[in-house]
Amino acid sequence: MRNDTGVFEGGEISMYYDPMIAKLCTWGHTRAEAIEGMRVALDSFEVEGIGHNLPFLSAVMDHPRFVSGNITTAFIAEEYPEGFTGVTLPEEALRAIAASTAAMHRVAEIRRTRVSGRMDNHERHVGEDWVVNLQGHSYAVVVAADRGGATVRFDDGDTLRVTSDWTPGDQLARLDVDGRALVLKVGKISGGFRIRTRGADLKVHVRTPRQAELAALMPEKLPPDTSKLLLCPMPGLIVKVNVAPGDEVQEGQALCTVEAMKMENILRAERKGVVAKVNAGPGDSLAVDDVIMEFE
Numbered sequence: 006m007r008n009d010t011g012v013f014e015g016g017e018i019s020m021y022y023d024p025m026i027a028k029l030c031t032w033g034h035t036r037a038e039a040i041e042g043m044r045v046a047l048d049s050f051e052v053e054g055i056g057h058n059l060p061f062l063s064a065v066m067d068h069p070r071f072v073s074g075n076i077t078t079a080f081i082a083e084e085y086p087e088g089f090t091g092v093t094l095p096e097e098a099l100r101a102i103a104a105s106t107a108a109m110h111r112v113a114e115i116r117r118t119r120v121s122g123r124m125d126n127h128e129r130h131v132g133e134d135w136v137v138n139l140q141g142h143s144y145a146v147v148v149a150a151d152r153g154g155a156t157v158r159f160d161d162g163d164t165l166r167v168t169s170d171w172t173p174g175d176q177l178a179r180l181d182v183d184g185r186a187l188v189l190k191v192g193k194i195s196g197g198f199r200i201r202t203r204g205a206d207l208k209v210h211v212r213t214p215r216q217a218e219l220a221a222l223m224p225e226k227l228p229p230d231t232s233k234l235l236l237c238p239m240p241g242l243i244v245k246v247n248v249a250p251g252d253e254v255q256e257g258q259a260l261c262t263v264e265a266m267k268m269e270n271i272l273r274a275e276r277k278g279v280v281a282k283v284n285a286g287p288g289d290s291l292a293v294d295d296v297i298m299e300f301e
Contacts, residue, residue, distance in 0.1 A: 006030070006031050006046050008028075009027065009029075010027035010028070012026050018055070023266060023267075024266060026057075029043070029047070029050065036072075040066055040072060043066055044063065044067070047059055047063045047066065048188035048190070048203065049177060049179075049188050051177065059204075060092065060201070060204040060205070063202075067203060091204070093140065093205070094203060094207075098203065099139060099140060099144075100159070101183075101185070101187055102139060102200060103139060103142075103157075104146065104165040104182060105167050105180050105187060106137060106200065106209045107146050107148050107157055108154070108157060108167045109171060109173075109191075111148050111150060112171070112173065113173040116173050118130075133150075134147055135212065135213065135214075136211075137211050138212075139200075139208070139209040139210070144160075145159070145160040145214070146158060146159055153168060154166060154169070165182055165183050166183050167182055168181045169181065176190065189202050190202065194210075196210045197209045197210040233278070234298075235260060235272060235297045235300075236294045236296060237263060237292065237294065237295045238263075238272070239263070239266075239270070239293060240292055241265030241270070241290070241291060242263065242288070242290050242291075243290075244262045244263070244269065245261060245262040245287060246261045246285070247261055249283065250283060251279065252279070253277075253278070254274045254280060256277055258273060259271050259272075260272050260273060261285075261297060263291070278301065279300060280298055280301075281300055283297070283298045284298060284299070
């Protein structure tokens with residue numbers, strides 16, 4: 006495994022040049038070995054604070070055409086014509102993550118019971134029954150821990166053996182799940198973990214059965230509506246604005262031009278509408294998701 010990079014602390018990644026910050030390489034005796042090495046390397050690679058393509062690269066490593074080698078330079082255009090929108094993991098992978106996070110959560114809960122200064126008559130007991138929710142799936146599990154790891158039993162009788170040296174606070178978890186290596190990037194969220202692996206970015210909630218029962222009654226908070234906004238898709242410089250407030254625009258009409266990575270990108274209207282407000286003009290430098298204009 007080799008990481009060719011020129012990134013250094015304090016260095017600036019400018020929007021005026023190629024944004025590639027590293028070239029990650031793996032080698033193996035066969036293509037399959039090299040790809041498996043790359044899967045582990047990508048899952049172990051930690052880049053925070055900026056946008057990056059690690060999830061996309063992980064998805065490519067699992068794509069059947071890429072694995073077979075039956076590809077050309079048109080691979081991305083052919084397989085991702087609408088762009089990359091994330092990964093939906095298969096059932097086997099979700100169960101491995103569910104078992105792992107249930108075992109990890111139990112370790113974290115036991116650690117919390119050992120906090121100093123607690124009252125003797127308020128000792129907390131950590132149970133073995135948990136409900137894991139991730140990617141729209143719910144798994145009821147029983148975690149039986151021992152000195153060597155944990156055996157996680159699902160409500161359908163399936164069991165997975167999880168071993169790891171992960172401790173609460175570690176941002177990278179290397180686990181063995183029934184003899185298969187699993188690498189997770191781990192972040193803390195309320196009631197569980199933010200898990201990133203194999204191109205997926207998951208919110209994993211681990212709750213007691215009673216907590217899960219109550220959580221199911223909570224209304225879901227919907228994301229904000231951005232259908233009437235034109236957002237900047239990348240860090241860039243506005244070089245031209247084609248419309249003004251009050252203009253009626255048609256689907257596909259050019260709205261403005263953003264220069265990024267030495268290329269001019271024309272942003273077009275997705276539907277018919279009327280421009281209500283223009284928030285940026287030529288010469289303005291914008292970040293990702295900055296609002297360029299609003300529509301009625």
